[in-house]
Amino acid sequence: MATLIPPPSKKQKREAQKPREVNLIPDDLPNVLIKFQASDTGDSVGGGIRVPGNISEQQLEQLLNQLLGEQDDPIPYSFSLLNDSKKGDLIDIKDNLYTSVLKPELKTTEDVLTLVYTPRAIFKVKAVTRPSASIAGHGSTILCTQFAPHTSSKMVTGAGDSTARIWDCNTQTPLHVLKGHTNWVLCVSWCPNGEVIATGSMDNTIRLWDENGKSLGDPLRGHTKWITSLAWEPIHLVKPGDSPRLVSASKDGSIKVWDTARRVPLMTFNGHSSSVSCVKWSGQGVIYSASHDKTIRVWDAKNGKLINVLKSHAHWVNHLSLSTDYALRMGAFDHTGIKPSSPEEAQKKALQNYDKVAKINGVTEERIVTASDDFTMYLWEPLKSTKPVCRMTGHQKLVNHVQFSPDGRNLVSASFDNSIKLWDGRTGKFISTFRGHVAAVYQTAWSSDCRLLVSCSKDTTLKVWDIKTKKLSVDLPGHQDEVYSVDWSVDGKRVASGGKDKHVRLWTH
Amino acid sequence: MKPLQPQNEYIEQHIKQHGRRLDHEERKRKRIAREGHKIAKDAQTLKGWRGKQFAQKRYKEKVAMKKKIKAHQESKVKGPTEPLENNDEALPTYLLDRQQTNTAKAISSSIKQKRLEKADKFSVPLPKVRGISEEEMFKVIKTGSKKSKAWKRMITKHTFVGEGFTRRPVKMERIIRPTALRQKKANVTHPELGVTVFLPILSVKKNPQSPMYTQMGVLTKGTIIEVNVSELGMVTAGGKVVWGKYAQITNEPDRDGCVNAVLLV
Numbered sequence: 019m020a021t022l023i024p025p026p027s028k029k030q031k032r033e034a035q036k037p038r039e040v041n042l043i044p045d046d047l048p049n050v051l052i053k054f055q056a057s058d059t060g061d062s063v064g065g066g067i068r069v070p071g072n073i074s075e076q077q078l079e080q081l082l083n084q085l086l087g088e089q090d091d092p093i094p095y096s097f098s099l100l101n102d103s104k105k106g107d108l109i110d111i112k113d114n115l116y117t118s119v120l121k122p123e124l125k126t127t128e129d130v131l132t133l134v135y136t137p138r139a140i141f142k143v144k145a146v147t148r149p150s151a152s153i154a155g156h157g158s159t160i161l162c163t164q165f166a167p168h169t170s171s172k173m174v175t176g177a178g179d180s181t182a183r184i185w186d187c188n189t190q191t192p193l194h195v196l197k198g199h200t201n202w203v204l205c206v207s208w209c210p211n212g213e214v215i216a217t218g219s220m221d222n223t224i225r226l227w228d229e230n231g232k233s234l235g236d237p238l239r240g241h242t243k244w245i246t247s248l249a250w251e252p253i254h255l256v257k258p259g260d261s262p263r264l265v266s267a268s269k270d271g272s273i274k275v276w277d278t279a280r281r282v283p284l285m286t287f288n289g290h291s292s293s294v295s296c297v298k299w300s301g302q303g304v305i306y307s308a309s310h311d312k313t314i315r316v317w318d319a320k321n322g323k324l325i326n327v328l329k330s331h332a333h334w335v336n337h338l339s340l341s342t343d344y345a346l347r348m349g350a351f352d353h354t355g356i357k358p359s360s361p362e363e364a365q366k367k368a369l370q371n372y373d374k375v376a377k378i379n380g381v382t383e384e385r386i387v388t389a390s391d392d393f394t395m396y397l398w399e400p401l402k403s404t405k406p407v408c409r410m411t412g413h414q415k416l417v418n419h420v421q422f423s424p425d426g427r428n429l430v431s432a433s434f435d436n437s438i439k440l441w442d443g444r445t446g447k448f449i450s451t452f453r454g455h456v457a458a459v460y461q462t463a464w465s466s467d468c469r470l471l472v473s474c475s476k477d478t479t480l481k482v483w484d485i486k487t488k489k490l491s492v493d494l495p496g497h498q499d500e501v502y503s504v505d506w507s508v509d510g511k512r513v514a515s516g517g518k519d520k521h522v523r524l525w526t527h
Numbered sequence: 528m529k530p531l532q533p534q535n536e537y538i539e540q541h542i543k544q545h546g547r548r549l550d551h552e553e554r555k556r557k558r559i560a561r562e563g564h565k566i567a568k569d570a571q572t573l574k575g576w577r578g579k580q581f582a583q584k585r586y587k588e589k590v591a592m593k594k595k596i597k598a599h600q601e602s603k604v605k606g607p608t609e610p611l612e613n614n615d616e617a618l619p620t621y622l623l624d625r626q627q628t629n630t631a632k633a634i635s636s637s638i639k640q641k642r643l644e645k646a647d648k649f650s651v652p653l654p655k656v657r658g659i660s661e662e663e664m665f666k667v668i669k670t671g672s673k674k675s676k677a678w679k680r681m682i683t684k685h686t687f688v689g690e691g692f693t694r695r696p697v698k699m700e701r702i703i704r705p706t707a708l709r710q711k712k713a714n715v716t717h718p719e720l721g722v723t724v725f726l727p728i729l730s731v732k733k734n735p736q737s738p739m740y741t742q743m744g745v746l747t748k749g750t751i752i753e754v755n756v757s758e759l760g761m762v763t764a765g766g767k768v769v770w771g772k773y774a775q776i777t778n779e780p781d782r783d784g785c786v787n788a789v790l791l792v
Contacts, residue, residue, distance in 0.1 A: 336621060
């Protein structure tokens with residue numbers, strides 16, 4: 019049977035018999051000199067401080083909060099060691115200073131250690147454990163799901179019955195039906211300002227809707243085949259007062275940038291020779307597109323010039339993720355969902371949110387990861403070089419979905435070989451494999467505090483994984499058939515999923 | 528009646544070598560022109576079985592023609608079109624260009640829908656079976672030195688015998704299940720997917736002839752067996768792999784020497 023665990027191999031048995039190293043922290047460590055440095059601005063705090071060599075992460079956190087004068091309501095931080103200041107090589111500190119720095123002999127106790135600190139999410143998302151509702155309404159397979167960027171009470175789904183629907187998640191009832199498309203609604207995208215929804219369909223058109231389900235005029239026509247992916251312009255790049263632009267990718271190999279106010283195409287990028295599978299608008303004013311012609315292209319969003327062509331993959335590129343995806347999706351909102359009072363403020367706030375993730379040592383750095391049918395993934399820094407940072411191998415079947423964690427430190431990949439793999443988001447190093455699904459894994463979604471992950475699969479279940487323990491946290495059966503799409507709300511309260519059984523399911527703690 | 532089909536390609540070959548007769552085109556045109564008259568005559572004069580056959584054929588042709596005309600007329604109408612009625616399931620973008628592996632996908636939502644209706648919960652593909660008499664099922668084996676005793680029976684049909692079965696001592700054994708007629712695997716067809724897989728039999732669940740035959744594991748047409756479907760990769764709503772599933776035997780194994788069955792979903 020497929021679920022039976024095979025007996026351990028000879029190698030595993032031998033490994034198990036070896037004397038294991040005990041993780042003891044010696045008490046008699048000398049003091050070390052450390053220096054704190056903010057990760058986004060690069061400012062250092064407090065100069066050199068002498069601390070015991072076995073200082074734990076919590077103690078470092080306390081110390082830093084005291085130095086910053088925030089004892090009253092302390093902010094959790096994560097720390098990493100700046101190993102090489104020229105290269106900007108960072109090593110994360112897990113648990114304590116000794117086990118992550120001194121024991122692997124990265125630095126000695128004689129050196130001055132520069133610790134880079136990043137604020138973690140103040141709130142904690144609880145793992146979803148139960149289905150709170152199963153709402154019927156759609157007449158066919160649900161193909162895509164997305165929560166609003168500002169609230170967890172609104173969610174939009176697109177389905178095979180050629181409608182998209184907005185749901186009220188507080189009362190768990192249907193709110194609006196977005197009728198207009200004449201074929202399957204393949205992708206939905208909620209604008210990061212929370213006011214507009216774009217839907218792309220099999221009938222080659224894109225439609226725009228406002229938050230209350232009213233259609234904003236005629237469909238956007240131009241593509242000759244169905245729409246595969248949609249992305250909005252990041253809020254911090256939009257001039258206050260303007261409406262954000264939209265980029266759409268299609269099966270016909272073209273990418274179009276649309277002016278959503280005047281409803282006209284501004285630019286068309288024809289470069290890909292095959293279907294474009296994914297498109298993303300980066301926070302640095304470039305557009306990334308991944309295609310079935312094995313290339314990833316980088317376009318300038320201002321004038322439409324092709325900046326780079328990234329070739330390394332040997333087969334279709336299926337998906338693409340930015341390290342700042344989550345920040346861009348949230349725009350000017352945070353987990354509290356407070357609306358900024360003016361467009362100027364929104365822009366400022368969005369830039370702040372973006373910088374929190376994108377800036378490392380005061381330098382904006384955006385990485386992308388691409389997943390492909392050749393079973394591998396590549397990590398790139400496309401604005402620095404056309405050579406990949408890392409090639410990530412390990413999956414045994416095609417990789418369907420990759421996603422950076424909201425803080426950009428980790429990334430996960432979902433593959434058709436039934437496994438999910440966790441990788442380091444900076445170096446691309448392999449961290450762990452999550453096994454448990456008994457069929458292909460289709461999509462994943464991060465919780466906004468980066469501690470949890472939910473995945474949906476062909477085997478009709480959702481599974482919640484804990485990043486810290488690297489284990490299955492909760493198994494969520496309930497769907498009657500394949501689950502095609504899953505999303506975790508920005509405030510972490512709810513998970514929504516939809517699939518072949520035509521029911522939208524909401525999951526809560 | 529169909530005329531005899533030409534054997535081999537000699538007509539085509541002749542046409543290639545010598546061409547058609549000179550008035551071929553004209554004859555053809557005339558034949559087509561006369562066709563309406565011929566059909567009208569046939570419709571009036573054909574009697575009996577041939578008349579029925581003709582009427583049936585004509586009816587089908589007319590239905591097809593009407594459908595075609597309607598489709599043509601609809602294509603000319605301008606204005607907002609109705610949403611497409613897709614018979615096949617909608618797929619997300621990441622599955623659109625992929626070929627579906629049909630072995631793995633088993634429980635489609637349409638079947639689920641059917642199950643919800645509950646009405647045909649107990650219906651099976653073969654609702655009725657031919658009765659089998661004891662004489663046909665059993666062969667009497669005479670024992671004793673004078674062959675005067677006749678209490679032993681041998682089953683003449685194929686049987687399924689479980690893994691750990693040991694025969695009783697010959698002296699006591701009343702019913703013999705011949706080893707040559709034992710079956711371990713069955714060709715199981717998935718009705719929705721149309722795939723046939725050779726799967727191990729787990730047990731005989733019900734033989735419609737008699738509960739005794741069920742106990743003895745006799746495989747006749749219409750028998751419900753349990754098969755091991757772990758290869759198919761079916762999954763329950765709870766995300767567990769389905770192991771055993773019921774199937775009904777569709778052939779008479781003693782005639783074919785194999786067991787063919789259809790999966791009950």
